[in-house]
Amino acid sequence: MIIKILGSGCKKCVALGENAKAAAAAAGKAAEIVKVTDIVQIAAYGLMSTPGLVIDEKLVSGGKVLTVQEIEKLL
Amino acid sequence: MNIFGWLNDQLLRMQWLSDLVTAGVSAAGLDPTSRLGGSVQFFVYDVIKIFILLSVLIFAISYVQSFFPPERTRRILGGRSGIWANTLAALLGTITPFCSCSSIPIFIGFTAAGLPLAITFSFLISSPLVDLASVILLASIFNWPIALAYVAVGLVVAVVGGTLIGRAGMEDQVAEFVRSVPVQDNDQTMTRIERLAFARDQVVEIVHRVWPYVLIGVAIGAAIHNWVPADIITALLGQENWWSVPLATLIGIPMYADIFGTLPIAEALVAKGVGLGTVLAFMMAVTALSLPSIIMLKRVVKTPLLMLFLAVVTGGILGIGVLFNAVTHWFI
Numbered sequence: 001m002i003i004k005i006l007g008s009g010c011k012k013c014v015a016l017g018e019n020a021k022a023a024a025a026a027a028g029k030a031a032e033i034v035k036v037t038d039i040v041q042i043a044a045y046g047l048m049s050t051p052g053l054v055i056d057e058k059l060v061s062g063g064k065v066l067t068v069q070e071i072e073k074l075l
Numbered sequence: 076m077n078i079f080g081w082l083n084d085q086l087l088r089m090q091w092l093s094d095l096v097t098a099g100v101s102a103a104g105l106d107p108t109s110r111l112g113g114s115v116q117f118f119v120y121d122v123i124k125i126f127i128l129l130s131v132l133i134f135a136i137s138y139v140q141s142f143f144p145p146e147r148t149r150r151i152l153g154g155r156s157g158i159w160a161n162t163l164a165a166l167l168g169t170i171t172p173f174c175s176c177s178s179i180p181i182f183i184g185f186t187a188a189g190l191p192l193a194i195t196f197s198f199l200i201s202s203p204l205v206d207l208a209s210v211i212l213l214a215s216i217f218n219w220p221i222a223l224a225y226v227a228v229g230l231v232v233a234v235v236g237g238t239l240i241g242r243a244g245m246e247d248q249v250a251e252f253v254r255s256v257p258v259q260d261n262d263q264t265m266t267r268i269e270r271l272a273f274a275r276d277q278v279v280e281i282v283h284r285v286w287p288y289v290l291i292g293v294a295i296g297a298a299i300h301n302w303v304p305a306d307i308i309t310a311l312l313g314q315e316n317w318w319s320v321p322l323a324t325l326i327g328i329p330m331y332a333d334i335f336g337t338l339p340i341a342e343a344l345v346a347k348g349v350g351l352g353t354v355l356a357f358m359m360a361v362t363a364l365s366l367p368s369i370i371m372l373k374r375v376v377k378t379p380l381l382m383l384f385l386a387v388v389t390g391g392i393l394g395i396g397v398l399f400n401a402v403t404h405w406f407i
Contacts, residue, residue, distance in 0.1 A: 010280065040374050043183040044252060046259040048145035050180075059259055063144060 001075070004034045006042040006052035006059075013051040016065045020053065023071035031075075087215040089124045096120040110301050117297040121339050125289050128215060129335060130278050132208040136170070137277035139207075141270040143170055145181050146260055152185070152194055158238065161197040165233035168201030169226070178202060179371050186249055187256040192380075193241020200388060201233035204363045209334040216342045221406050225355060228398070232359075232391035239387050240380075248380035288336030296339030305347045314350035314403070320396035323353045324389060327360025334362045351406060352399030359392045 003020050007013025017033060024031035036042055036054075045054060049063035053071070060074050084090045096119045097107045105112035148167050152160065171181075178199050185195040205226050213222035265273065299308070312319045327337075341354045364385065373381055 012276070039179050039371065040183075043180040043375075044256055046184065046187065046257040048149075048180045048184040048259075049177070059257075062259065 001029060001031050001056050002034060003031050004036050004054035004057075006036045006045060006047055006054060006062075007050040008037050008039060008042070010050065012065050016051045016053060019066060019068045020071050022068045023075060026068060027072050027075050029075055083214075083219075087128075087211070089120075089127070089215075092124055092127075093120050096123070114297045114301040117300050117343075118293055121293045121296065121342075122290065124215070125212070125293070125335060125339070126282070126286075128212055129208065129285070129289075130282060132211055133278045133281050134274045136207045137274035138270055140170055140277075141265055141273045143167065145171065145177075145184060148198070149185055149188055149190065150260075152190055152198070153188065155194065156191055158234065160194050161234045161237045161241075162230070164194045164197040164237065165201040165205075165230045168198045168233060169205045169207060169230075171198075171202055178368065179375060182372075182375055183253050183256055184258075186253050188258045191241055192246055192249075193237045195237075196240045196384065197233045197237025200236045200363065200391075201230060204233065204359060205229035206334075209338075209362075212335065212338050216338055217345070218406070221351065224399075224406065228355075228395045229359070232388070232395065236384075236387040236391055240383060243380075243383055245380045245383065248377040250375045250377065253375055285333045285335050288332045289339075292332065292336030293339040296343040299340065299343035300346060303347070308344065308347045308349060312344065312349045312353050314348075314353070314400050319350065319353045320356050320393055320400065323357040324360045324392050324396065327357045328364045328389070329366045330361045331365040331367050332361050334358060337361045345407070350396075350400040351403040352396040352401070355399050356392050356396030359395065360389075363388055363392070 001024075003024065005013055005017045005020060007016070013035070017035065020031075021033055024033075042050065042052065045052060045059045047059060047062045051065065052059055052063075053061040053066060053074075055074060061070075066074075093116075096116055099119070100107045100112050100116045105115060107113060107116050148171060151167065152164055155163065171177075181202075182195060182199060185198070186192070210222045210226055213225055312323060337358045341358050344354050344357075345351060369381070369385070372384070376384070
């Protein structure tokens with residue numbers, strides 16, 4: 001699966017990326033983490049407040065750093 | 076004794092800090108009335124004052140903002156039109172996040188949800204131009220009448236600008252992909268603890284982002300304050316020159332800085348006798364328009380709409396500058 005982190009490089013986006021990586025590892029899934037930093041591409045997902053989390057092209061969360069457990073549930 | 080005046084002097088203008096820094100400068104063997112001593116005093120006092128006010132204000136305002144995420148603002152504005160809807164959009168613009176970098180996602184999010192351009196642009200103009208932190212800083216550096224007048228004219232520019240853009244019938248002048256962006260409504264309610272944490276994170280993030288601009292702004296302000304002769308500045312930007320407002324606006328537009336960085340420059344310029352309108356025009360041009368944000372906007376709107384937006388905002392800023400210069404004596 002492909003997990004995308006939407007955010008222009010703020011601290012929260014880095015934190016969300018780490019949590020997503022940890023969540024994928026904990027769930028035992030092979031996931032490719034992609035960072036999307038271009039603001040127009042980010043907005044194209046319909047996101048208005050970063051950071052955002054996209055799993056297989058579906059926006060699942062916005063404006064919040066999800067915990068590892070929260071992400072695991074979404075995978 | 077006037078309690079309000081005292082509170083204003085001590086809490087907002089931080090007279091105690093100015094006295095303390097003056098004493099510190101003297102203790103370090105510098106004469107605070109000399110050029111060098113005066114520059115050091117201005118720099119140290121202004122940097123400390125701006126960072127204290129900035130941190131306290133961002134914390135308080137972010138807490139309020141946590142109740143108005145863009146998704147909620149969009150719901151509030153949805154389905155409305157007319158001058159009151161523009162006014163509401165402009166008012167909501169004052170309590171939404173500071174960064175002009177969030178204006179593109181908000182533009183796309185609002186437009187995709189079918190909000191008219193008039194409403195979206197009222198919001199987009201007011202958002203960087205007028206925010207609560209800048210109002211309190213203006214009150215601290217100048218006085219309350221100037222701060223309130225700044226808010227009032229900022230809102231007028233946003234309402235009139237949005238209305239004009241709406242009237243121009245350019246709903247089709249938006250990049251094609253914008254209309255097909257999905258409308259997401261992932262609005263979560265936050266607990267009080269989460270709001271406090273959000274406010275704290277905002278302080279850290281914003282201070283981290285703006286500190287270089289503040290230092291540069293204060294350094295330029297200190298240089299103007301003590302080293303540049305007043306007659307050179309008034310010759311360039313003096314009130315009697317018709318070109319002072321357009322010149323200040325033109326210099327300000329491509330510059331990218333936070334309002335927090337421009338305030339110390341504004342303070343020093345007013346002290347040198349530059350008209351209030353000229354200084355406000357400069358500040359508004361720096362915050363409302365910048366080269367990076369224009370380039371960004373170019374990717375989501377077509378050229379005619381971009382040009383109209385630039386013309387409307389620039390026109391508004393020029394108008395405000397000329398108006399304030401004509402009535403400076405009411406305020407200072």
